[in-house]
Amino acid sequence: MRPVILFPLFADIRTLSGVGPKLEKLIAKVAGPKLADLAFDLPVSVVDRSYRPKLAAAEPGRIATVDVTVLEHFAPRVKSQPYKVRVSDDTAMMDLVFFRSHADYLAGLLPVGARRVLSGRIEKFKDRLQMAHPDYVVAPEDITSFPLQEPIYSLTEGLTARTMAKAVRGAVDKVPPLPEWQDPAFLKQRKWDAFGTALEKAHAPAHDSDLSPTTPARQRLAYDELLANQLALLLIRAKLRGGKGRVTSGTGKLKAAAIAALPFTLTDPQLAALAEIEQDMASEKRMLRLLQGDVGSGKTIVALLAMLKTVEDGLQAALMAPTELLVRQHLASLEPYAAAAGVRLACLTGREKGASRAETLARLAAGEIDILIGTHALFSEDVTFKDLGLAVVDEQHRFGVHQRMQLQSKGKPADVLVMTATPIPRTLALTAYGDMDVSRITGRPPGRKPVETRVMGADRMGDLIAHLRVALDRGARAYWVCPLVEESEKIDLAAAQDRAVMLRQALGLDVGLVHGKLKAAERDAAMEAFKAGQTQLLVATTVIEVGVDVPEATIMVVEHAERFGLAQLHQLRGRVGRGKEKSSCILVWHQPIGQTARARLKTMRETDDGFVIAEEDLRLRGPGEVLGRRQSGLLEFRMADPAIHAEFLDIAHDDARLILRRDPGLKSSRGEALRTLLYLFGRDDAVRCMRAG
Numbered sequence: 276m277r278p279v280i281l282f283p284l285f286a287d288i289r290t291l292s293g294v295g296p297k298l299e300k301l302i303a304k305v306a307g308p309k310l311a312d313l314a315f316d317l318p319v320s321v322v323d324r325s326y327r328p329k330l331a332a333a334e335p336g337r338i339a340t341v342d343v344t345v346l347e348h349f350a351p352r353v354k355s356q357p358y359k360v361r362v363s364d365d366t367a368m369m370d371l372v373f374f375r376s377h378a379d380y381l382a383g384l385l386p387v388g389a390r391r392v393l394s395g396r397i398e399k400f401k402d403r404l405q406m407a408h409p410d411y412v413v414a415p416e417d418i419t420s421f422p423l424q425e426p427i428y429s430l431t432e433g434l435t436a437r438t439m440a441k442a443v444r445g446a447v448d449k450v451p452p453l454p455e456w457q458d459p460a461f462l463k464q465r466k467w468d469a470f471g472t473a474l475e476k477a478h479a480p481a482h483d484s485d486l487s488p489t490t491p492a493r494q495r496l497a498y499d500e501l502l503a504n505q506l507a508l509l510l511i512r513a514k515l516r517g518g519k520g521r522v523t524s525g526t527g528k529l530k531a532a533a534i535a536a537l538p539f540t541l542t543d544p545q546l547a548a549l550a551e552i553e554q555d556m557a558s559e560k561r562m563l564r565l566l567q568g569d570v571g572s573g574k575t576i577v578a579l580l581a582m583l584k585t586v587e588d589g590l591q592a593a594l595m596a597p598t599e600l601l602v603r604q605h606l607a608s609l610e611p612y613a614a615a616a617g618v619r620l621a622c623l624t625g626r627e628k629g630a631s632r633a634e635t636l637a638r639l640a641a642g643e644i645d646i647l648i649g650t651h652a653l654f655s656e657d658v659t660f661k662d663l664g665l666a667v668v669d670e671q672h673r674f675g676v677h678q679r680m681q682l683q684s685k686g687k688p689a690d691v692l693v694m695t696a697t698p699i700p701r702t703l704a705l706t707a708y709g710d711m712d713v714s715r716i717t718g719r720p721p722g723r724k725p726v727e728t729r730v731m732g733a734d735r736m737g738d739l740i741a742h743l744r745v746a747l748d749r750g751a752r753a754y755w756v757c758p759l760v761e762e763s764e765k766i767d768l769a770a771a772q773d774r775a776v777m778l779r780q781a782l783g784l785d786v787g788l789v790h791g792k793l794k795a796a797e798r799d800a801a802m803e804a805f806k807a808g809q810t811q812l813l814v815a816t817t818v819i820e821v822g823v824d825v826p827e828a829t830i831m832v833v834e835h836a837e838r839f840g841l842a843q844l845h846q847l848r849g850r851v852g853r854g855k856e857k858s859s860c861i862l863v864w865h866q867p868i869g870q871t872a873r874a875r876l877k878t879m880r881e882t883d884d885g886f887v888i889a890e891e892d893l894r895l896r897g898p899g900e901v902l903g904r905r906q907s908g909l910l911e912f913r914m915a916d917p918a919i920h921a922e923f924l925d926i927a928h929d930d931a932r933l934i935l936r937r938d939p940g941l942k943s944s945r946g947e948a949l950r951t952l953l954y955l956f957g958r959d960d961a962v963r964c965m966r967a968g
């Protein structure tokens with residue numbers, strides 16, 4: 276159980292004074308639902324209000340704090356005009372400008388003749404100084420009521436910087452003094468503060484340099500998070516590996532039959548990965564292996580051959596995919612080989628209901644199904660295998676460690692193979708899959724043509740559409756991807772819809788549209804129409820990233836390419852180049868585009884090696900730059916950045932191993948403190964592992 280000392284931090288955000296249901300939702304969206312989430316949400320910038328010039332000397336464009344006297348109010352004659360208040364010090368005059376503000380309120384805030392301290396951005400407008408909506412207006416004696424250095428946190432529509440800062444402050448104030456979990460000698464060597472002090476400092480930046488991930492305070496916090504992560508993964512690994520696995524030797528018969536039915540020969544990397552998997556399966560240890568390989572690198576066939584080996588031993592196998600669509604796809608592509616091997620396949624998703632579902636479950640329990648393919652539905656309580664030997668999880672970065680555990684809790688220990696299409700850099704693999712062994716399928720299957728990648732500015736949209744028209748007239752099929760992020764969901768959705776309308780008009784063609792807000796059935800229908808060639812052009816938000824196989828699609832247009840991360844761009848590009856025809860990927864960028872985004876697009880043009888792209892992605896990743904940081908599911912860190920703190924990752928890994936070797940049950944007094952650390956970072960799952968083991 277979570278230590279009592281941490282209870283206040285795991286209270287809901289709404290327990291903070293001034294935070295009601297509406298604010299809670301907004302804050303939870305940017306930070307998370309608990310006070311701990313808020314406390315770990317570090318500032319992204321700082322407003323320095325310590326610049327205190329005389330008005331005559333004030334540099335326009337800077338945030339300044341000035342002492343003034345109120346001279347006169349000018350109420351607007353028409354509503355659309357701003358309300359103005361003229362102020363001055365002994366050097367110059369300045370106009371305060373307010374839009375849509377109440378006169379009564381302003382009269383009270385800025386009485387004529389009164390002295391006031393104002394803080395805000397000073398601008399020069401037609402030779403006159405002005406300040407629109409000052410951030411702070413206080414009487415001189417209240418100057419201490421606002422911070423001269425104000426931390427700014429990530430925000431969302433409807434959430435103001437000040438409200439967020441106040442909420443974070445409230446959460447940080449609830450952080451109790453905690454026992455030290457780090458090795459004192461290590462702390463001393465690094466000159467790091469205690470956790471609480473470091474957290475305080477991280478939330479109180481005075482200058483931009485204090486926001487750097489390499490300040491001692493932020494380093495300390497990052498290390499804490501990385502250590503918690505590594506400890507947790509090792510604990511889970513120990514638990515999963517604890518029980519004896521099965522020895523699956525197989526006769527090789529089914530495998531041979533399936534291989535004979537393949538219209539291609541397996542590549543060397545596929546064979547190498549299969550050999551590693553088979554070795555695991557044949558050993559007494561339970562297999563926990565990650566099969567990493569680019570989109571289309573041929574992981575699924577490898578997984579099938581592994582599953583057949585299980586079936587040869589009279590056991591069952593399960594293949595789990597994150598979406599209904601992917602399940603259908605797997606089923607369709609594996610069926611011919613399964614048939615060739617005489618293996619019984621079945622499918623279980625949320626759609627199977629009533630009698631047919633009951634029948635599937637009965638056959639499964641009776642051992643009349645050899646391989647079951649399905650979604651999350653495989654986790655349902657009532658799903659019982661007669662004897663599950665191997666579980667394959669096609670992760671597509673949708674499931675996490677937690678789900679992998681759940682799968683384990685089903686009956687006898689089964690081998691586990693996780694497939695991921697995200698090429699993960701070495702450092703990241705350690706943080707996300709430190710509990711697993713890794714096999715990699717590098718390169719693409721033979722016969723695949725590389726995708727020609729072009730990068731263009733949105734100002735050339737006209738040319739692009741003209742080219743697209745020619746290609747579509749020839750019968751091509753194309754994706755047109757628009758970005759969609761949660762923060763600007765409404766705007767993005769509208770933009771995607773507008774784009775579909777615009778393209779429909781410009782091309783005079785039926786244009787499909789899919790996005791996350793559609794009902795699953797509608798989305799599937801739109802996808803099916805595209806797959807069948809009824810619609811030649813599909814406008815989509817990133818939902819198609821999750822895996823669609825339409826070999827006839829040869830064109831991928833990505834709009835606002837500057838807003839996508841490298842990994843995502845790579846995944847999107849992988850949707851084309853799957854058939855015999857030459858494919859192209861057009862990355863369209865809009866202004867403004869930053870340095871990092873430019874570098875990303877350049878990388879995309881230069882390479883199509885997923886592993887190279889992944890390393891580059893990590894290197895380029897700037898704070899707040901990458902769309903889908905959360906979506907990726909890999910970077911669940913709040914204070915650590917594996918790209919920047921890579922050095923600490925190795926240390927934390929070794930540290931965690933040493934700790935568990937000396938004190939596997941975390942029973943020493945440092946062990947107790949480390950348990951607190953695990954709970955602090957929400958790794959309750961790992962602590963549970965330890966107790967059970």
Ligand code: ADP
Nearest residue numbers: 539540541542570571572573574575576720721
């Ligand atoms: P992944 O699961 O890694 O995205 P798949 O296993 O779905 O990739 O394979 C993508 C496509 O490539 C499938 O149509 C599959 O039949 C085909 N394929 C797999 N291995 C090979 C190979 N060695 N040579 C040619 N085609 C292959």
Ligand code: MG
Nearest residue numbers: 571574575669
């Ligand atoms: Mg696949």
